[in-house]
Amino acid sequence: MPAAAVATIIIAVVIVVVLAAFLIGIARVLVDVNKSLGTVIGAVGTIAKQTEPVGYVVESIIDNLATARDGLTGLLVSKVGASGAAELIASVDPLSAAPPEAPAAGHRPPTPPTPPAPAYSAAAPMASTATMAPPAPAPEPAPAFEDQPQVIRHQRAFDFPTTPPSAPEVIRYRRAFDPTEAATETEPAAPAPDVAAAEPPPPAPEPAAPAPEAPASRFSGAGTSRLVDPDD
Amino acid sequence: MILWWIGNLVLLLVIAPVVIFLLRGVLDAAKTVRRTLNDIGQVGGQMVADLEPVPELVKTLSYVSQTTDGLARYGAALDEIL
Numbered sequence: 574m575p576a577a578a579v580a581t582i583i584i585a586v587v588i589v590v591v592l593a594a595f596l597i598g599i600a601r602v603l604v605d606v607n608k609s610l611g612t613v614i615g616a617v618g619t620i621a622k623q624t625e626p627v628g629y630v631v632e633s634i635i636d637n638l639a640t641a642r643d644g645l646t647g648l649l650v651s652k653v654g655a656s657g658a659a660e661l662i663a664s665v666d667p668l669s670a671a672p673p674e675a676p677a678a679g680h681r682p683p684t685p686p687t688p689p690a691p692a693y694s695a696a697a698p699m700a701s702t703a704t705m706a707p708p709a710p711a712p713e714p715a716p717a718f719e720d721q722p723q724v725i726r727h728q729r730a731f732d733f734p735t736t737p738p739s740a741p742e743v744i745r746y747r748r749a750f751d752p753t754e755a756a757t758e759t760e761p762a763a764p765a766p767d768v769a770a771a772e773p774p775p776p777a778p779e780p781a782a783p784a785p786e787a788p789a790s791r792f793s794g795a796g797t798s799r800l801v802d803p804d805d
Numbered sequence: 806m807i808l809w810w811i812g813n814l815v816l817l818l819v820i821a822p823v824v825i826f827l828l829r830g831v832l833d834a835a836k837t838v839r840r841t842l843n844d845i846g847q848v849g850g851q852m853v854a855d856l857e858p859v860p861e862l863v864k865t866l867s868y869v870s871q872t873t874d875g876l877a878r879y880g881a882a883l884d885e886i887l
Contacts, residue, residue: 580810616850
């Protein structure tokens with residue numbers, strides 16, 4: 574056998590050995606990939622199973638909340654009117670936009686134009702949003718910090734009603750809506766104790782003066798609502 | 806005979822390096838796929854851990870339903886009061 578043939582055989586064997594080594598390594602890597610893919614597929618299946626109830630549950634929650642919102646909004650509109658309801662909502666929600674014009678019943682004073690929101694600064698950390706932006710600094714020297722507490726300045730920025738606390742917003746709106754009702758009822762805060770006293774009273778054999786309106790059974794559940802854990 | 810030796814040299818110096826180069830590329834690609842799959846597996850495990858509270862939405866739905874009922878009663882009471 575010539576030497577060239579021997580060299581050819583040796584080279585071929587070496588190449589085959591190297592090929593086998595690489596192919597074995599690739600096969601091992603592919604086996605690991607197969608295992609990893611099995612794990613990933615299992616995890617994806619678990620995720621799909623866990624997120625299965627999200628769709629209808631969120632839709633039901635949205636429907637319930639929309640129903641509650643519509644009911645309360647309808648109640649407000651029926652009692653104080655559309656504009657009054659909007660102003661009442663705006664008066665209790667500082668994030669909502671103020672009504673374009675104050676109604677006749679509302680005693681909201683005209684507000685100066687809101688200055689543009691300044692950039693965030695560490696000196697006013699609570700005024701990071703546009704609606705909570707503090708007013709622009711006055712050119713004259715500012716008074717002492719104790720004279721202008723943060724709360725007062727933010728109330729001015731929110732444009733809270735400046736009526737005295739003895740005149741609640743609800744009573745004023747109700748009088749504006751139905752002026753004849755105010756004459757029949759001398760104490761404006763009378764219904765509040767009825768709601769507070771809506772707890773089931775002990776059986777009284779002789780009712781001294783039963784309330785003509787609002788049966789107590791309608792309010793008995795309002796103050797005692799309690800969330801019940803469905804798992805319990 | 807000379808051509809045979811030349812063939813041996815070509816096989817040793819050209820064919821073998823090319824084959825090794827190509828196989829090494831395939832092996833590197835396979836290793837990259839394995840690393841990527843390991844990362845995907847870790848992210849999938851974290852997603853499963855993050856999504857564990859999702860079934861609690863059923864309990865949230867029950868709470869919202871009860872709250873809506875309470876709001877309805879409260880609204881009826883307010884309707885009577887106002």
